[in-house]
Amino acid sequence: MGITARGIGLLVAAVVLLGVGFRFAYPELTLLGAAAGAAVCYAALTAAWRPRLTVSRRADPDRVARGEAASMTLTVRNTGRLRSANLLAEDRCGDRAVPVPLLRLRPGRDTELRYDVPTYRRGVVPVGPLRVTRRDPLGLVALARPYGDTVPVWVHPRIHPMSAVPTGAGRSLDGRVDGVPHGSITFDSLREYVVGDELRRVHWRTSARVGELMVRENVDTSLPRIVVLLDNRSAAHPGRVAGTAESFESGCEAAASIVTAAHRDDLPVLLLLVAPEPVDTAASSDVPGRGSRAGGAATSLGGGDPVGGSGGGPLDRLAAAELSADDEALRAATTRLRQERLGDTLIFLTGPGGRAELGHVGALRGAYQSVVVGVFGAPEPTPAGAAGLVVIDATDGAQFAAEWDGVRRW
Template identity: 60%
Template sequence: MTITKRGIGLLVAGLILLATGFRFGYPELTVLGCAGLLAVLLAHAYAALRPRLAVTRRAEPDRVMRGEDSRMTLTVRNANRVRAATLIAYDRCGPATVPVPVLQLRPGQDTVTEYPVPTARRGVVAVGPLRIVRRDPLSLVTMARSHGETARVWVYPKVHPLSAVPVGVVRSLDGRVDRVPHGTITFDTLRGYVVGDELRHVHWRTSARVGELMVREHLDTSLPRLVVLLDDRPVAHPGLGGGTSDSFESACEAAASIVMAAQREELPLTLQTVTGVTAGGDGRRITDTRPYLDLLAEAQLRDSASPGDGDELSQATARLRQRRLGDTLVYLTGPGRADDLGQVGSLRGAYPTIIVGALGALGATGSAPAPTEGMVVLSAADGADFAAEWDGVRAW
């Protein structure tokens, strides 16, 4: 609760009048002083009354690509059946504050406000909570409270179309190439029977034990499996400002473009950051890109480099070498650490095909990083340039 300048003035004047009246024996001044102090006291009691508000919000849509439109619809309803709500309201939308017209909201009445959500930058935009400022009729005291929950809008990186994806070492059975190794369809897990499953896949022994039909689910290991390693270390992306950099934003765009291309080709893909956040990795084809794009929207650089930054890439490469999540590794980094290509190149025994995307390299240094034996190095200034360099590779 905050007392306004008018309230402070009235409080000081009341005290002076009250003291003067008692000191010199003027009952009129004493009455005026008591009236001023009583007005401030009643103003505190009035502002302290908590309004009964029902606040709901809906984002349409709540997941958009950078630059696309998203609108927030906010509904504020006075749930009090007797008392009207005289309020001043502001909604928090990212870094901006949006005024909400709820002055003199009658009992049972609601007001609806619609406004655009800023989507110019990749990230997660937090919207809310609604901040209600209540004042007394004389504007002596104000009380600010928060109402409603906080909603989030995911702003995905911009996607640049890629015409092809790497075919990997082992080839798929659906006609991408002719050579198919034997034994590429393997057992993966058991799951409950659903209408449409073939009866020849029912595992009768397990079904008898659990009391319901259980179906064997197989995994096609002949599909090319992509692994995208996104470098989210500040040392790899110089020019850090506002928690991010242009090269990191370009790397996120490149990762999103690869995700969408893999989803179009129905290929398995694992997305992993150097700091250890992972999406996918179960060897299944991409059917829903939301977990991957959510990760890219939430990805951030730390504010400052720590002494352990040099070890994080070593730990990430050790995890990739141990798990062997695929046969094609795409490493997306910035122009800050060209020496890291040697560590990534050491994974060639586990990942026969390694592609390095050095984003921002041309713009920052004026030259592409030196190519390493056994790796395809794509140096690009931004996401659109990366897509052009990617489509220019004839080995796909």
């Protein structure tokens, strides 16, 4: 409960009037002091009465790409028997307050408010709770209470279309990836016999039916797996404008685009962060998934998870990704990647500050068939063939997608 400046002044006046009235035997001053004290007590009792309100929210939609429109519909219903007069309410939407009209809301009635959710920045926008302030008619005491839960709106990175997805040394199980090598594991098709083919590969039943020798064509199959390593170290993204590192935002857009392209082609993809993010227990309690990423430099953000959805998919986790002050985490991350060999294609996305440490990533070429590096926001191009890697320089996610589709050999 908070007493206003007017209430403090009246309370001080009540004490002074009562003291002077009793000290010098002035009944008029005593009566005025008692009236002032009674007014403050009445104001406290009035403000302490808790209105019975139910609050519901509906985000439309609750997951959007950066810059897309999103709105929140707030419904407040008076479930009490008395009229909830003189109420001031405001809803928290990110870092701003949205006023909600609740004056003289009748019992059994509700009021609805719809407002836009800011999506100009990638992240998780917490909406709520509704803060209702109860005041007395004289404005002496004000008491604020929260109503309703906090609902997150996930602002995903922008996704840029990509037509090509590297597959490394592995091939798809059903042969959908071009360039499948001949082998001896899984049947793929039948073809006519040519000189040099082994007779044990002749399919005699089909040969008898068509009247010429037909040979089984087999393929060596394994499941390709793409590993996307996003550099979230502060040292890798030194340039910041209004607290936002655009090179990191571009890296998030590139990671989201790669994950979406791989999901479109039914290829497994694993999304990793270089550095663990600090967990704020006070803030993470209101945002699903925020408290589950501590514990290692190569914490997984997605392993074949759906691209979207409410199960904490890669795009949700990219929306919640933040820069970390652990600037020495790249060595530990590359060590784990070398030891565990999590895939056959590695894609490393970093900023201008990460170019000096590309040697750590280049050392993984023995463990991964293809290693691709995306550098964002560098003032000059990365030297060609740096550490023997395929390097793509880009200013933003859109340029990275265009350059990506121009790569002819992974």
